[in-house]
Amino acid sequence: MTETYQHYIDGEWVTGKGTDTFTSENPATGERLGEFRRGTPADVDSAVDAADAAYEEWRVLSRIDRAEFLWDVYHELRDRTGELGEIVTRECGKEISEGRADVVEAAHMVEWAAGDARHPKGDVVPSEIAAKDAYMRRKPRGVTGCITPWNFPIAIPYWHMAVALVEGNTVVFKPAEQTPWCAQIIAEMFDDAGIPPGVFNMVQGFGDAGNAIVESDDVATVLFTGSAEVGHSIATDLAGESGKRVACEMGGKNAIVVTDEADLDIAVHAAVMSSFKTTGQRCVSSERLIVHTDVYEEFRDRFVAAASSVAVGDPLDETTFMGPLIEAGHREKVTEYADIAREEGVNVLVDRTELDAEEIPEGHAEGHWAGPFVYEADPDEDLRCTSEEVFGPHVALLEYEGDIERAVEIQNDTAYGLAGAIVSEDYRQINYYRDHAELGLAYGNLPCIGAEVQLPFGGVKKSGNGYPSAREIIEAVTDRTAWTLNNSKDIQMAQGLSADITTEDDA
Ligand code: UN1
Numbered sequence: 001m002t003e004t005y006q007h008y009i010d011g012e013w014v015t016g017k018g019t020d021t022f023t024s025e026n027p028a029t030g031e032r033l034g035e036f037r038r039g040t041p042a043d044v045d046s047a048v049d050a051a052d053a054a055y056e057e058w059r060v061l062s063r064i065d066r067a068e069f070l071w072d073v074y075h076e077l078r079d080r081t082g083e084l085g086e087i088v089t090r091e092c093g094k095e096i097s098e099g100r101a102d103v104v105e106a107a108h109m110v111e112w113a114a115g116d117a118r119h120p121k122g123d124v125v126p127s128e129i130a131a132k133d134a135y136m137r138r139k140p141r142g143v144t145g146c147i148t149p150w151n152f153p154i155a156i157p158y159w160h161m162a163v164a165l166v167e168g169n170t171v172v173f174k175p176a177e178q179t180p181w182c183a184q185i186i187a188e189m190f191d192d193a194g195i196p197p198g199v200f201n202m203v204q205g206f207g208d209a210g211n212a213i214v215e216s217d218d219v220a221t222v223l224f225t226g227s228a229e230v231g232h233s234i235a236t237d238l239a240g241e242s243g244k245r246v247a248c249e250m251g252g253k254n255a256i257v258v259t260d261e262a263d264l265d266i267a268v269h270a271a272v273m274s275s276f277k278t279t280g281q282r283c284v285s286s287e288r289l290i291v292h293t294d295v296y297e298e299f300r301d302r303f304v305a306a307a308s309s310v311a312v313g314d315p316l317d318e319t320t321f322m323g324p325l326i327e328a329g330h331r332e333k334v335t336e337y338a339d340i341a342r343e344e345g346v347n348v349l350v351d352r353t354e355l356d357a358e359e360i361p362e363g364h365a366e367g368h369w370a371g372p373f374v375y376e377a378d379p380d381e382d383l384r385c386t387s388e389e390v391f392g393p394h395v396a397l398l399e400y401e402g403d404i405e406r407a408v409e410i411q412n413d414t415a416y417g418l419a420g421a422i423v424s425e426d427y428r429q430i431n432y433y434r435d436h437a438e439l440g441l442a443y444g445n446l447p448c449i450g451a452e453v454q455l456p457f458g459g460v461k462k463s464g465n466g467y468p469s470a471r472e473i474i475e476a477v478t479d480r481t482a483w484t485l486n487n488s489k490d491i492q493m494a495q496g497l498s499a500d501i502t503t504e505d506d507a
Helices: 039-060 063-081 081-092 098-117 153-165 182-192 205-214 228-240 266-282 293-309 328-343 403-412 427-436 470-477
Strands: 007-009 012-014 021-025 031-036 122-123 132-140 143-147 172-176 201-202 221-225 245-249 254-258 286-292 347-352 371-375 394-400 419-423 441-444 478-486
Touching: 007 039, 007 182, 021 182, 031 182, 039 132, 039 143, 039 172, 039 201, 039 205, 063 081, 063 098, 063 153, 063 182, 081 122, 081 182, 081 427, 098 153, 098 470, 143 153, 143 205, 153 172, 153 182, 153 221, 153 470, 172 182, 172 205, 205 228, 221 228, 221 470, 228 245, 245 470, 254 266, 254 403, 266 286, 266 293, 266 394, 266 419, 286 293, 286 403, 286 419, 293 347, 293 371, 293 394, 328 347, 328 371, 328 394, 328 427, 394 403, 403 427, 419 427, 470 478
Parallel strands: 143 172, 143 221, 172 201, 221 245, 254 286, 254 419, 286 394, 371 394, 419 441
Antiparallel strands: 007 012, 007 201, 021 031, 122 132, 132 478, 347 371
16 A cells, blocks of 8 residues: 555545655554544644634534534445445454444434434523513534544544534544544545535544643533543543533443343353453443352352453454554553452462463464453452553453442442443342442443444543543533523513613603
């Protein structure tokens, strides 16, 4: 591949002001997938200027007209699901059914946003004054910066952008540097749909480009999904600034609770899915399994057997369960956390951090491989391995005694609050968990991954301050206006306030 892919600014493919490029590599093979321009803060400024200039004409279109561009994107996502799913897998290493699911999730979000364009928006509100009409109306906020992660390289950009665009905002998109090819395809889709110049802009690049979005005075809203470290620095940077809004979606140290009477078939299945799908690299992946002492041994043995045998390998192979980690640096982090766990004195049950040579598929020696790492730890001990997010197939088994209150106490003993699940046949324990687990996404008798776009998505505590899914994202990308119209020739005031203007003569 000789072409160097460009940025998309103001309806044009542009080289940008920087001279550097970067390479996208297949994390399973090391194959070079493409060369991309590395955007600079000056490129971001050009994109923001274009988005700002396009805003006035875009915001005055009807929602339904704006959504027409999204329907074109929707049909392309549907028609090309197989092909794009394979590209997702080649660029980010998720196994192929996950690659396709990423594209389907994107289609769902676009469908939701474009369909919502024909739904009522805002409220008709009663007034104390019969001759007054009162409404809550929504207005777009302006330029929206979308900074997205690599692990859902098609889906999450559309989570951010579909609703923002339908609501009348213009967009500057800075995709993750690990998945520029997927981002290139997203930009091509908007270009094919004929979206007006400047409404959608993409600058490829790294954190310096993302920072330039956060710092730009002309960006009204920043939507960020990614690491807690970056998200908190964005939120802190903007804390003092009035007017700018930031919705951040970050990590978790998610847990599954398995109660004393749980169905262990469900429990083991849910735990394997939650801990090892996407090789543990979802913000909703579980890294803690909180298991009642009565079922602990049986659960542990079955989970250990599954973790020892789960298929790690070529993500394009339909029989693979776990692909590689995203990049060498991340593999180092995952390995380091296995070392930290050992140093902290946990009891290691499965260690496939270094795969055996025969486990690595032919032609994949350059892949960033790591299989499951499973251990037992004491829930009362304050350990780094059980409190810090690893973002890999790193799982602690935590045995508890007593009632559901105790399990929920361990579940909540974390700075995060994104996703979690309970496996139980007892509705009283389930209901207690539902009401007391500090989570944005909670599941019963299911894995803690697999959210659908029409539900809220987001965490509490350190996991985020935004709800970057369908309905909730409208709150982030619009402002509400209380709009009141008088239908009478007289001015009448609420609360019985006198509207008479008295003069000195009246006194
Ligand atoms: C993420 O983990 O980064 O709930 C997003 C899920 C997906 C989205 C996950 N729908 O697993």
